[in-house]
Amino acid sequence: MFFNSLQFAYFLPVVFLAYWFIPNKSKTSQNIVLTVASYYFYSCWDWRFMFLLLFSTLLVYFSGLKLEESKAEFSRKFWLWMTVIISLAFLGIFKYYDFFAVSFAELASGFGLHLDPLLLKLILPVGISFYTFHGLSYIIDIYFKRIEAEKNFIDYFLFVSYFPLLVAGPIERATHLLPQLKVKREFDFEKAKEGIYQIIWGLVKKVVVADTCAMYANAVFDNYNSMNSLSLVLGAVYFAFQIYGDFSGYSDIALGTSKLFGIDLLKNFDFPYFSRDIAEFWRKWHISLTTWFRDYIYIPLGGSRGSKLFQIRNVFIIFLVSGFWHGANWTFIAWGLINALYFIPLLVLNRSRNNLEAFKISFNLESLRILFNILITFTITCLAWIFFRAKTIHDAIAYIQRMVTDLHFAPQYFSFERYNYEIIIMILLFVMVEWNNRYKIEPLSGKYSWLKVSLSIMAIVALGIFTDYKNFIYFQF
Template sequence: MFFNSWAFALFLPIVFILYWFVFNKTKTAQNALLIVASYYFYSCWDWRFLFLLVFSTFLDYYTGIRIEKSTSEKSRKFWFWLSISVNLGFLGVFKYYNFFAGSFAEMMSAVGFKSSPFLLNVVLPVGISFYTFHGLSYVIDIYYKRIKAEYNFVDYSLFVSYFPLLVAGPIERATHLLPELKEKRSFNYEQAKAGIYQFIWGLIKKVVIADGCATYANAIFDHHESMNSLSLVLGAVYFAFQIYGDFSGYSDMALGMSKLFGLELLRNFNYPYFSRDIAEFWRRWHISLSSWFRDYLYIPLGGSRGGTWLKVRNTFIIFLVSGFWHGANWTYVLWGGINAVYFLPLLFSSSNRNHMDTAKLGWRWESIRVFGSMLLTFALSCLAWIFFRAPSISDAFGYIERMIVNQKWASQYLENERYNYEFVALVGLFVLVEWYNRTKQEPFSGRYSWLKISLGIITLLALGTYSDYKEFIYFQF
């Protein structure tokens, strides 16, 4: 069941009505309803993997309590590493086993040894990377005594399985979400209205921008050998907006529907394509994942403390692991490595925290430099996205090579249902709307909100009708 499906359009109002009008007596009843709804939501994808979600939930709940109650450091470490090992073990088997087995076989073949690796014929459980990281952060925080263990199994189960964030984040922290789940919620009209606005804006990002861009991006990437330089540049730009509209759209819908239930989730995107350098980009893109790796990997490794080479090592580790988290393919690892290389000049010059505010443009010479830095950062991101999108490293290099050497800039007609020039104009309009509203979470709030939401709904009905209702990209991670 996808957020952009008719089934979900029926599911969400039913849960909302039951939540506020039937199960509204106690917070336990509210949480229990959301757990049932979350398990049903997840089972619509594949009910057989519910056992994995339930087992992971019980494992971290139980080990968290055991860690807190342990009277010796040896016992604390045993339960801590049991949880870490089992969680990462499940993630490794389902997500990475075939990748490592296949890569090892290819390496052996390269040196003259033929092998037939045993591969698992299993489907990657949707959302496993997200709910596994929920549990890992919870157990780590208990082990380092940042939080207390949660003894209410209902509350903890909802923290792990809450359906708006279950399959594609944001990656929540127990320090943020659990306190909300332990309080009874009362209906707040203004909060619910803001939630509806944000949900609709996320839906527009997905079905109008992301799905539209996907049509062109797929056509160009799948036939890049016959495309000219202009088309290949457009393909990279289309994919950049596809993945942004797809993932930030999902996050907006998750945050929006959570407000309908009186819950506030962590913000996951903050207009990353208006960043002035790659460090700012990563503070604004997939914020919950970036901060997770910062707090649970980068800082424990030493962070920016120590000598230059230690900083370089930690930077590459954080980006390479981040790339590998996204998928079992060397293209993701290389994508992470490219971003690490982008980051190094900022690290060496100690300028990686220069841009902590929101970019501004005005009628002054400084604006030219700001605009140029945003354009360069976006171009570097698009170049890296080619490796993220391409099926193999050789395809990515082939794409870039043809983009550089072809040097033909005439417009090519792509045979699909959408017109190229009109859609470029639509993406340009989307960028202007994003820029104008870059200090807000969605563009419908403020003055003339009803007019803006009406225009948004008209756009959704007029252009979203043509959406192919594609899956969300991050469902595969």
């Protein structure tokens, strides 16, 4: 069930009404409604994977109870590592087994050995990376005594399966979400209105921006050998806005939907394309995943303590793991490595935390420097996105080589006979709206909100929200 589908447009009001108007409303009844709705939501993808979600939830729930009951350190480590290993094993089998099998066979062929690997060809369960990470953070936090194990199984089941975040995040923490699930929620009209605005803006990002950019980006990347330098540059820019509009749009819809039920989720994007360096970009892009890696991998490895060489090692590990998390392809690992190489100079020069404060733009040299830094950061981010989007590393390198050597900058038409100027104007308008509202949750509230909402809905419907359900990119992760 896609957020940008007619099915979800029916599903959400039904759940909303059942949630707020259920007889003898209590915290437990509210959580039961949301849990049942969440499992139905997940079953719409493939009902068989509900059992995998259920097994993962039961494993972590009972392991958490046993871990907390255990007094001996050996017993506590047993429950921790058993849960971690089993959880990662399921993730590895579904997501990475075929990749490793094929890669090993290709490596062996380089030494003259012919291997015929056994491939499982399993369908990747949607959202498995996200709900696995929910469970891992929960069990790790119990081990380090940051939280107590949740005794109420309904509350914990909802924590893992809550449908707004189930398939593509944000990756929630038990310390943030569980306390909200343990109390009865009261309807807040202002929060609900804010949620509706955020849902609409998320759909604008997805349907108007991302899906439109996808048509052009796909045309360029699928035919890069026949494209000139201008089209290849624009193709990289189109994909940058496609993935941003797609994923941040999903996050906006998820956060807005959750507000309708009186529950706040973690902010996942903070206008990352207005970052002044790559370190700031990673503080603003997919925030819940970045902070997860920071808290559960980077800091335990030693973080920024120790020698520079030690810190550089940790940065490479965290970015390579981040790349590998995104998919079983060498292109994602290359993408992670490139971002690590971008980050290392800032770390060596002690400038990785230089741009923590907000900024204002006026007519002076400092503002010009800020805008230049934003442009440079966006440019190198687009170069890295080429590896993320390409099918192979060879394709990514060939794409960049042609982009910098063709040197023809005449506009090109695409097969679907739409011209570049339309999408460029759309992107510029989108950037202007984001820039002018970069300190707000969404740009639709405030003065003339009724007009902005009306225009947004017209744009969404005009571009076929109910006729062409395009998948969200991060569903594959």
